[in-house]
Amino acid sequence: MTWKHFFTSSIGKKFLMGATGLFLISFLVIHASINAMIFFQDKGETFNHWGHFMGSNLIVRTLEIGLMAFLLLHIYQGLSLWRQNHNARPVKYAVTKGDGKSKWYSKTMGLLGTLILIFLIMHFYHFWVPSRFGGMASIKPLAETTLGQEYNSQSVHNLYQEMMNVFTGSYSMIIVIVYVLGCVSLCWHLLHGFQSAFQTFGVNHKRYTPLIKTIGVVYSVGISLLFASMPVAMYLGWVK
Amino acid sequence: MEHYHMNLTLKVWRQKNNKAKGSFETYNVKDISSEMSFLEMFDVLNEQLIHDGKLPIAFDHDCREGICGMCSMHINGEAHGPWKQNTTCQLHMRAFKDGDTIVVEPWRSKAFPVVKDLMVDRSAFDRIIEAGGYISVNTGNAVDANAIPIDKKNADDAFMAAACIGCGACVATCVNSSAMLFVGAKISQLALLPQGGPERESRALNMVTQMDKEGFGNCTNTYACEAQCPKGISVANIARMNKEYIGASFATEEI
Incomplete structure (x- = not known):
């Protein structure tokens, strides 16, 4: 049993999917918490402060490398599993009866994941790329978006203004709709992914599994609603 | 009627x-x-x-x-x-x-x-069983029934897993053609009992390895297998197989 044998076995691959998935789930909690600071109605002062912390702290930046690696691994592993599973039935059934034997979203994780990936490319283009590389391919010149806002006598990236530009600027209605659809895909993806990860780790327990499933539903719906509320609130002018 | x-x-x-x-x-x-x-x-x-x-x-x-x-x-x-x-x-x-x-x-x-027609070759299941679905017993007189005390719940769970008739409906139903309900049941029925103890690690490792070789797909926890199984085998057996395999993989000293 080499390490390679384990991580390329069917259960090893599932283990990696679950482990990277749970790491990404933990990341979303931080992401949503900091972003929700736009609702303090202080022109993004608190949000920019913590955005700056996340962008400049050595530990966080190191974790970011891990986050990217895990995200890529999750995507690669998902695609390779999808291909392998697809090939496991070369001749398809003429008739299949999908009458609620399994949840539809448990069978469409690949599709939902692809929708999230398409959304992520747009999302990175809007926020991650300008904040890391400065204005590169930003929808507005950097001079207008991320030039420093004075905070505690230090210069920070004005990510709040970047959000405002994206969600209230040109084509903002289409962008907001795409963001909301991205959150809907995320919600279905998490509804299956959260509880599924625990089954993969071998947790199927009469007392813990119902608890895990409930937490999964509350988390998936909650985090998706919170994320979706941000572009919508900005678009409607509720964030000052 | x-x-x-x-x-x-x-x-x-x-x-x-x-x-x-x-x-x-x-x-x-x-x-x-x-x-x-x-x-x-x-x-x-x-x-x-x-x-x-x-x-x-x-x-x-x-x-x-x-x-x-x-x-x-x-x-x-x-x-x-x-x-x-x-x-x-x-x-x-x-x-x-x-x-x-x-x-x-x-x-x-x-x-x-x-x-031919509606007949399929299910010998892949036989090869998975050969890879580890057995226990070692001493020859000689048959041991008295119930000589080893076994927890009632474990005995019941093992019995429920052993109800698997190996028909392959789980594979046929699974959107991924995964055999994990079958293999999960076969690993569980022995892992739950003391008689399955000696080969516990190697059984999980060898049966899963053979399953992967046969070209079945990978479980994505859609649970359609459980709904379609003629014997109502629970997906809890898949979780137990995952636990057995992951545990054995990290614990084994064999390279």
């Missing part, structure tokens, strides 16, 4: 051999009794085909009392047909009504190649 007769249209997969390209053939059967089993209806159809000088339809069957796991038809999009926790041989024609069209296909999976 009232006894009635029905005329049916059957669309059956015909395939000469493993290499040939198969296709559906349409047959009409008349005056089928609602008290017949699905396989008896196929016997009637085959008698008719033989009478007409045609080749009968090849299908697997043995005990015809729902315990051997040999019958294997995919009926109107469902493994073993529309009844819950039921095998094809125990499916009775009262599940259908006069004028129905029934589509019958073989199990579809790369790991279960079609032998």
Whole structure:
């Protein structure tokens, strides 16, 4: 049993999917918490402060490398599993009866994941790329978006203004709709992914599994609603 | 229940051999009794085909009392047909009504190649069992029953897992053609009992390795297998297999 044998076995691959998935789930909690600071109605002062912390702290930046690696691994592993599973039935059934034997979203994780990936490319283009590389391919010149806002006598990236530009600027209605659809895909993806990860780790327990499933539903719906509320609130002018 | 007769249209997969390209053939059967089993209806159809000088339809069957796991038809999009926790041989024609069209296909999976018509080769399951689905026992006199105390819940869970008849409906139903419900049940029934202790690690490692070699897909926890299993095997067995395999993989010192 080499390490390679384990991580390329069917259960090893599932283990990696679950482990990277749970790491990404933990990341979303931080992401949503900091972003929700736009609702303090202080022109993004608190949000920019913590955005700056996340962008400049050595530990966080190191974790970011891990986050990217895990995200890529999750995507690669998902695609390779999808291909392998697809090939496991070369001749398809003429008739299949999908009458609620399994949840539809448990069978469409690949599709939902692809929708999230398409959304992520747009999302990175809007926020991650300008904040890391400065204005590169930003929808507005950097001079207008991320030039420093004075905070505690230090210069920070004005990510709040970047959000405002994206969600209230040109084509903002289409962008907001795409963001909301991205959150809907995320919600279905998490509804299956959260509880599924625990089954993969071998947790199927009469007392813990119902608890895990409930937490999964509350988390998936909650985090998706919170994320979706941000572009919508900005678009409607509720964030000052 | 009232006894009635029905005329049916059957669309059956015909395939000469493993290499040939198969296709559906349409047959009409008349005056089928609602008290017949699905396989008896196929016997009637085959008698008719033989009478007409045609080749009968090849299908697997043995005990015809729902315990051997040999019958294997995919009926109107469902493994073993529309009844819950039921095998094809125990499916009775009262599940259908006069004028129905029934589509019958073989199990579809790369790991279960079609032998002929509705027969598939399920020896992949045998090779998985050979890889580790056994226990070591001393020769000599049979040991007294109940000589080793076993926790009641473990005994019950092992018994429930051992109910698996290895028919392959889980593979046939799974959107990924995964065999993890079968392998999970076979690993669980021994992992839960003290008699399975000596080979516990190697069993999980070897059976999963063999399963992967056979070309089954990977479980994505859709749980359709559990809903379709004629013996109602629980997906808790898949979780137990995952735990056994992951635990053994990290613990083993074998390279």
